[in-house]
Amino acid sequence: xxxxxxxxxxxxxxxxxxxxxxxxxxxLVLGNPQHTxxxxxxxxxxxxxxxTIFVVLSGMGLTLRTEKSIYASPQEQVKLKTIVQKKxxxxxVLGLLLSIWWPADILHFYGFYMFIASFLLFVDKQYYxxxxxxxTIIFHLLLILIPxxxxxxxxxxxxxxxxxxxxxxxxxxxxxxxxxxxxxxYFMIGMYxxxxxxxxxxxxxxxxxxxxxxxxxxxxxxxxxxNLIGMAxxxxxxxxxxxxxxxxxxxxxGFSLLLISSFMYISRFITPNTxxxxxxxxxxxxxxxxxxxxxxxxxxxxxxxxxxxFHQVIDQQATLSPGMILFxxxxxxxxxxxxxxxxTKKFKNGPFEFLLRQASN
Numbered sequence: 001x002x003x004x005x006x007x008x009x010x011x012x013x014x015x016x017x018x019x020x021x022x023x024x025x026x027x028l029v030l031g032n033p034q035h036t037x038x039x040x041x042x043x044x045x046x047x048x049x050x051x052t053i054f055v056v057l058s059g060m061g062l063t064l065r066t067e068k069s070i071y072a073s074p075q076e077q078v079k080l081k082t083i084v085q086k087k088x089x090x091x092x093v094l095g096l097l098l099s100i101w102w103p104a105d106i107l108h109f110y111g112f113y114m115f116i117a118s119f120l121l122f123v124d125k126q127y128y129x130x131x132x133x134x135x136t137i138i139f140h141l142l143l144i145l146i147p148x149x150x151x152x153x154x155x156x157x158x159x160x161x162x163x164x165x166x167x168x169x170x171x172x173x174x175x176x177x178x179x180x181x182x183x184x185x186y187f188m189i190g191m192y193x194x195x196x197x198x199x200x201x202x203x204x205x206x207x208x209x210x211x212x213x214x215x216x217x218x219x220x221x222x223x224x225x226x227n228l229i230g231m232a233x234x235x236x237x238x239x240x241x242x243x244x245x246x247x248x249x250x251x252x253x254g255f256s257l258l259l260i261s262s263f264m265y266i267s268r269f270i271t272p273n274t275x276x277x278x279x280x281x282x283x284x285x286x287x288x289x290x291x292x293x294x295x296x297x298x299x300x301x302x303x304x305x306x307x308x309x310f311h312q313v314i315d316q317q318a319t320l321s322p323g324m325i326l327f328x329x330x331x332x333x334x335x336x337x338x339x340x341x342x343x344t345k346k347f348k349n350g351p352f353e354f355l356l357r358q359a360s361n
Contacts, residue, residue: 008276009198009267010064013260014057014283018336020050022293022329028104029298030305031325039322048241051106051178052186052252053259054286058110059117059190060260063128066121067195081118086360088114094291094352102294103159107287109178113187116180120191128192132185136249139182142174148243150175175243182244189253193260204265211257218251282333282340285350289336297332 023046027033033044062084070076092111099105120127151159151167152175159176161167173180196203218237226234239245270276282289305320320328343350349357 008270008272008280009264010057010061011280011283012267012276013053013263014286015279015337016259016263016283017050017053017057018283018286018289018293019329019333020046021054021290022297022332023325024050025104025294026297026301026329026332027322027325030301030320030328031322032319035322037322039326043322043325048244048248048252049255053256054106055110055113055178055183055186056190056193056253056256056260058113059187059192060194061190062114062117063121063125063191063194071122077122081121083360084114084118084121087356088112088118090356090359098291098294099162103162104157104177105294106178107290109172109176109180109183112172112180113184116184117187117191125192125195128188128195132188132192135180135184135188136182136246139174139179139244140246142181143243143245146170146174148175152242154242177242182249185249186253186256189256198264201265201268204261207257208261208265211254211259211261214250214254215258216254218247218254221247278337278341278344281344282337285336285340285343285353287356288350288352289340291352292336293332301328 023043027043031043032040033047035041035043065071065080071080088111090111091114092108095105095108095111098107120131151161151170153160159167159171162171162176170176171179193207196207198204222237224234224237229237236245237247239248241248340350347354
């Protein structure tokens with residue numbers, strides 16, 4: 001029973017994370033991420049945090065599997081490694097195809113993360129912390145050697161030479177939306193978390209406290225006035241997503257620990273019912289929902305916006321208001337919930353989750 005509750009909390013958190021992705025991406029395409037209203041600022045809180053939670057949860061889910069007794073034999077370990085590498089290949093190809101439409105795709109980066117992780121599935125959990133530190137340090141060394149803006153047009157948020165060999169390697173390793181350095185650090189942190197005993201309230205409370213400290217340290221540091229520390233230090237402390245420097249990494253890792261430990265702890269007291277189970281199923285189908293909202297969701301809402309359906313809620317910059325973005329994101333999430341509920345009555349896995357399993361068998 002404890003193991004079941006553990007996974008319910010895990011999947012509900014994934015459902016929360018996909019809702020955050022809806023807000024981020026709908027706001028990026030249809031809204032104004034720089035909106036100065038209090039609601040606009042609230043929406044920006046999801047920027048970075050939802051993506052990082054997804055990566056952490058992916059790493060966590062990978063090593064949760066390795067705790068099963070079946071993987072005690074070397075033969076089964078090799079088999080799991082092969083399965084993970086096949087999944088990595090599938091996500092890499094799928095992500096590249098999606099990036100033709102959505103340049104900020106994260107799936108092909110997941111392919112890189114999982115391929116690297118496949119060689120580290122059964123090492124001692126302390127090595128995951130060492131790995132996270134390694135990928136973070138290498139990224140900051142690369143910042144010194146290569147200007148971060150190389151290849152970028154930040155006015156349009158486009159990567160100008162992504163489809164050249166040199167540009168693709170640079171984008172993948174260093175300065176892409178979710179490049180291996182340093183984003184693999186999040187995956188490593190997740191792999192470490194997957195090795196912990198999440199049925200223990202002590203573990204949950206300890207991780208909550210660590211996350212709270214990490215998050216608050218950065219938030220307090222970001223309150224230091226620019227005139228006291230200089231422009232360079234102020235920009236470093238307040239950098240957001242691009243580039244993902246150390247304060248951003250610490251803050252988002254802290255926030256991830258806060259949410260993961262909170263959801264795991266709270267789920268101990270949740271009585272499984274239809275709503276909870278369907279919410280968990282929504283979390284289990286995040287791959288399908290991720291692809292769906294970037295294609296069907298954006299196409300639908302963009303079409304409605306072009307027809308003037310949202311005319312009364314478009315602000316002065318000809319973008320949808322933060323309130324409307326939140327409404328559309330909530331509406332799409334509700335649709336995702338009911339789609340998951342209906343789909344899982346006949347099928348065990350979501351459409352793209354099924355394809356992923358087929359590709360890795």
